[in-house]
Amino acid sequence: MTEPPQTAAKHQGATARANTYRSIYPLRILGMGLGFWLTCSVLMQTGDLARFGWVSLLTMVLWPHLAYLHARTSRDPYRAEVRNLLIDSAIVGLWIPLMHFNLLPSVVLAVVTTHDKFGTGIKRLWLYSLPGMAGMALLGTLILRPEPVLASSLSVIIATLPVIALHSLAVGFTSYRLIRTVARQNQQLKELRQRDAQTGLFARAHWQEQAQAVLEGARSTDRPAWLLMIDIDHFKPINDIHGHTVGDEAIRVVGEVIRESVREADCAGRYGGDEFAVVCADTDEAHALAIAQRIRERIGALRLPELPELQLTSSIGMAQAHSSHQSLRDWLNSADMAMYRAKHGGRNRVAVEPQGSRMRAADGVPVLE
């Protein structure tokens, strides 16, 4: 059985969350690898390489792998990775006194590490990382009591450059991907909002916008436009007797029939419940009537596989756009009135709003005036 979209999305989200540590692993190896080169350059400048080289090796080379193992073997890899991210900041805090407060690398490492926390999208992580960083910087200062060496040697400056350059590129690339994803998802969201999920026809609000535009176009150009209101006959008993699942399926197939019966330029929507609406721009009465009859006939020929004895019929009201229609509501009212006349005339028929119609019969089915 297929999962509903919301459940599938939830699962995907949970899996992505649990796998955060996997996506961070190579980035941590790269970042810390550059950090290793940088910290070794500073230790060389301050003459501490022999004394503290092992700290560089442990925190910059070994730590990414330990962090990965820690998250992978944890019962909650996501939480473990959040802890790892906080430890990254604490490590950088420790390096500030170890580097004798050497300004350039200290500031760059602190800023880059804090900036990475924003990139995770985890709420306030950057804020929570600051006490650990400051605490370790303070602890290191109290234990080591380093002499400040604020100026950086040329080799330290050179070792700092890749950290700045690669980090800026990574941030730029991530933002680019994010913007593209948001734009794509906004587009998908817009399309989803425009469609009725059950039938695939336009949803009411979007259909109304299109119908409004057709009405305005018809009024300004004097070209004929028609509105068809379609209502399934005796739909309530279908629900009551056969259940809502059958009712839902009936609405879905009727929507499908309407979509397949209109022309490409026509705009078909689900108006609500078992009611559908179609606007046909630049269409004369004969063509509009042909579309209405086609829909009515095809709905009449529909059979649900699980209930072949069920006969669906529909009543359709048609109204031409007219100068007396001040608003879409007026036009809808005209088509609605015609539709109710089709109902009162015995259902399974098309009725044309008097203003734009002449009496006619189509395919042996009376068309009410």
Ligand SMILES: Nc1nc2c(ncn2[C@@H]2O[C@H](COP(=O)(O)OP(=O)(O)OP(=O)(O)O)[C@@H](O)[C@H]2O)c(=O)[nH]1
């Ligand atoms: N299963 C299902 N039922 C719906 C849905 N939307 C509306 N309905 C039901 O459709 C029925 C609409 O009934 P009406 O159009 O008022 O009446 P009717 O029985 O069709 O009678 P006439 O329109 O006079 O022929 C109501 O009982 C609603 O509860 C839906 O999405 N699924």
